[in-house]
Amino acid sequence: MIQLPGLIDPHVHLREPGATHKEDFDSGTSAALAGGVTIVLAMPNTKPPIFDADTLDLALNAAKQKARCDYGQYVGAGPDNSDWTSHKAESDRAAGLKMYLDSTFGELRLDDMTLWSPHFANWPKDLPIVAHSESRSMAAAILFAAIHDRPVHIAHISLKEEVLLIRAAKERGIKVTCEVCPHHLFLSKDDIPAISHGHPGRGEVRPRLATKEDVDALWKNMDVIDCFATDHAPHTISEKDSDNPPPGFPGLETFLPLILTAVQDGRLTMDDVIAKMHTNTKRIFKLPEQPETWVEVDENAQYEIKASEQFTRCNWTPFEGWKVRGRVRKVVLRGKTAFEDGKILAELGYGKNIRFFN
Numbered sequence: 001m002i003q004l005p006g007l008i009d010p011h012v013h014l015r016e017p018g019a020t021h022k023e024d025f026d027s028g029t030s031a032a033l034a035g036g037v038t039i040v041l042a043m044p045n046t047k048p049p050i051f052d053a054d055t056l057d058l059a060l061n062a063a064k065q066k067a068r069c070d071y072g073q074y075v076g077a078g079p080d081n082s083d084w085t086s087h088k089a090e091s092d093r094a095a096g097l098k099m100y101l102d103s104t105f106g107e108l109r110l111d112d113m114t115l116w117s118p119h120f121a122n123w124p125k126d127l128p129i130v131a132h133s134e135s136r137s138m139a140a141a142i143l144f145a146a147i148h149d150r151p152v153h154i155a156h157i158s159l160k161e162e163v164l165l166i167r168a169a170k171e172r173g174i175k176v177t178c179e180v181c182p183h184h185l186f187l188s189k190d191d192i193p194a195i196s197h198g199h200p201g202r203g204e205v206r207p208r209l210a211t212k213e214d215v216d217a218l219w220k221n222m223d224v225i226d227c228f229a230t231d232h233a234p235h236t237i238s239e240k241d242s243d244n245p246p247p248g249f250p251g252l253e254t255f256l257p258l259i260l261t262a263v264q265d266g267r268l269t270m271d272d273v274i275a276k277m278h279t280n281t282k283r284i285f286k287l288p289e290q291p292e293t294w295v296e297v298d299e300n301a302q303y304e305i306k307a308s309e310q311f312t313r314c315n316w317t318p319f320e321g322w323k324v325r326g327r328v329r330k331v332v333l334r335g336k337t338a339f340e341d342g343k344i345l346a347e348l349g350y351g352k353n354i355r356f357f358n
């Protein structure tokens with residue numbers, strides 16, 4: 001049995017408000033605990049998106065009622081809400097500012113760079129900005145961070161050109177950090193047929209699964225990667241198999257077993273696991289210490305991943321049938337057993353907002 005600190009996932013989509021048939025603060029934080037995760041930071045692309053005081057209240061009230069592990073809630077950078085987001089009372093209750101810089105994202109899409117500037121200028125420098133920016137728009141986001149002399153965290157990097165750019169930016173002293181998701185480390189576009197089972201929508205995720213060369217480059221440049229994050233993006237199996245499949249993979253419950261299997265295979269060390277799933281994430285996102293919190297893992301337990309055993313409401317996983325090693329046995333959160341042997345023991349509402357911790 002090994003003991004790990006409470007794991008932190010800085011990138012999850014919990015679908016509340018607006019799409020609780022896919023997930024909500026109850027099912028999503030249950031999935032987190034089952035995966036050994038004790039803090040989740042929830043993304044703002046809900047329905048409605050979290051981009052003003054009323055919508056932030058909506059999400060925070062739902063979380064307060066239902067979250068079983070600790071949590072934070074991002075606010076979304078919209079075309080004209082930088083005056084609101086940067087209000088101290090509002091930024092103080094947010095996990096960070098999420099900027100969707102280049103993908104189609106309805107109300108939260110920032111189409112042109114003049115819309116980026118107020119956010120980079122006004123958001124408090126000591127709080128995180130997380131950018132969804134792929135390839136060249138990532139280069140632009142890093143340039144904005146340099147111009148404004150402030151940190152930026154790049155979400156879900158997936159390409160060789162991205163990891164090499166971030167290495168170069170870090171070497172120049174630019175304050176950039178990044179995360180990578182297990183699905184971009186363990187899957188490439190060559191795996192799409194196997195994931196799909198005849199339903200091409202199941203292989204859809206943003207950023208898209210990349211080439212084998214990109215995957216190899218992420219592994220080779222592991223020292224550049226600050227954090228692991230799931231981008232847990234649950235959509236039901238019927239939505240994934242429909243004519244208009246939404247992109248996204250669930251990931252909370254497969255997060256640690258996949259990473260620990262890589263440790264067993266000699267591709268990562270336990271120090272990497274603790275740094276990238278706890279210590280670095282806590283530092284970058286300015287998260288509080290969770291007292292009396294740990295995760296007990298049977299590192300030798302071998303088992304097969306099965307969606308039917310998961311707590312996420314979406315009821316599928318791209319890793320169905322994968323044989324992994326390392327099972328979470330017990331999670332102790334702030335002195336209470338929150339998960340043990342497959343059972344969620346933390347009550348609804350036990351989770352605390354990481355910005356109002358004491």
Ligand code: NCD
Pocket residue numbers: 013045103132204205206207231233234246247248249
């Ligand atoms: C995300 C989702 O479903 O909310 N999907 C995904 O593939 N990562 C949205 C997104 O981040 O683009």
Ligand code: ZN
Pocket residue numbers: 011013043231233
């Ligand atoms: Zn995401």
